[in-house]
Amino acid sequence: MTLTTQIAPGIEKGVEPSATRYLAQSRELEIRFNTGARYRWPVESLQMREKTANGWQDIPTPTDEQLANVRLWPHKEVVEFTDIEQCFEIAALMRGQLGSKQWMEKLLSR
Numbered sequence: 001m002t003l004t005t006q007i008a009p010g011i012e013k014g015v016e017p018s019a020t021r022y023l024a025q026s027r028e029l030e031i032r033f034n035t036g037a038r039y040r041w042p043v044e045s046l047q048m049r050e051k052t053a054n055g056w057q058d059i060p061t062p063t064d065e066q067l068a069n070v071r072l073w074p075h076k077e078v079v080e081f082t083d084i085e086q087c088f089e090i091a092a093l094m095r096g097q098l099g100s101k102q103w104m105e106k107l108l109s110r
Contacts, residue, residue, distance in 0.1 A: 024064040047099025
């Protein structure tokens with residue numbers, strides 16, 4: 001994911017994720033960008049699901065150990081918790097889209 005920012009007329013720079021990590025103390029996903037900006041999302045706010053024989057089901061709350069292994073995909077468009085096979089588009093996270101419409105309605109009604 002590269003966002004283009006015009007710094008001055010004729011000068012553009014790509015803004016892109018540079019690193020990610022899981023913060024166990026606050027249970028947050030952090031993504032750092034090449035501009036120095038850091039964004040965080042509580043993992044309990046991220047919809048985590050798996051496909052079963054009965055369709056898509058929410059997974060049990062992951063442990064800190066399961067969340068510790070997090071990485072950016074090579075093209076930097078997706079962040080993945082590899083131990084639990086959960087992926088999130090960074091552009092969607094930046095828009096505030098943390099899951100399905102129903103998931104978001106549930107989050108916003110709290």
